[in-house]
Amino acid sequence: MITPQLASTASIEKQIWHWQGYKIQYTVMGEGNPLMLVHGFGASIGHWRKNIPALAAGGYRVFAIDLLGFGGSDKPALNYTMEVWQELLKDFWTEHIQKPTVFVGNSIGALLSLMTVANHPEIAAGGILINCAGGLSHRPHELNPPLRVVMSAFNRLVRSQITGKIIFNRVRQKPQIRRTLLQVYRNREAVTDELVDILHAPSCDPGAQQVFASILAAPPGPTIAELLPNVQHPLLVIWGADDPWTPITGAKIFQQVKEKGHNVEIVPIPNAGHCPHDEVPELVNKQILEWLNS
Helix, strand or coil, rough: CCCCCCCCCHCCEEEEEEEEEEEEEEEEEEECCEEEECCCCCCHHHHHHHHHHHHHHHEEEEECCCCCCCCCCCCCCCCCCHHHHHHHHHHHHHHHCCCCCCCEEECCHHHHHHHHHHHHHHHHEEEEECCCHHHCCHHHHHHHHHHHHHHHHHHHHHHHCHHHHHHHHHHHHHHHHHHHHHHHHHHHHHCCCCHHHHHHHHHHHHHHHHHHHHHHCCCCCCCCCHHCCCCCEEEEEEECCCCCCCHHHHHHHHHHHHHHCCCCEEEEEECCCHHHHHHHHHHHHHHHHHHHHH
């Protein structure tokens, strides 16, 4: 068994599935009831390297996928939306899993997992949401007017053939990736060279800059509040208590539905930021396995 401390991307065997003419990278490990791990913005299967072996050793068949546009999957010039990725997950389930599945996501991947559980209850058994994002992008009413103007101008620059490449090349530099991670990771020791490489390598692929521009300009997708009334399955909500991007106050909406009788368990993770599954994997893996086994 590979312990979380020793797990690395090299220990995870990757496979290729073709979807609508595009190459999609995925992995599968273990035997038992299925789990589907869904990464966040800019991440990939490698972001789950400390979780996949532990969850598989816990008695589950663990799938993880690189969403179209990320990781080792193709990066075509498309209008990327949450709905495109939801269709991808549903089709992957139909071809590879075909059993009620617990969808596990971080950040945007958590919102996508919640969408799938809410909109396709026939393929789901539950959801595990780790620092769930509120949308793929900010909604105009969520920004004050000056910031709304700034973001609109920034999006135009990102979509430009000239300035877009300049901005993307600056954002994807390894020192900048490390600085960003240090802003959102409470556990600074988790910001390793390997993690920086996991995020940097896909940004060098053809099409990566166009994906970046498309996603920044994409619609935010459904809100958590819109999705929760349609959820029929249990939810585990894990939240790094020191997340500056999606503060733990975002868990309040889950607490409200729990108080109305929905099967929701909320677990704050102290001394962790936006990615507690990578910052304190032993604790998060333990919480996930205890919840699943209960």
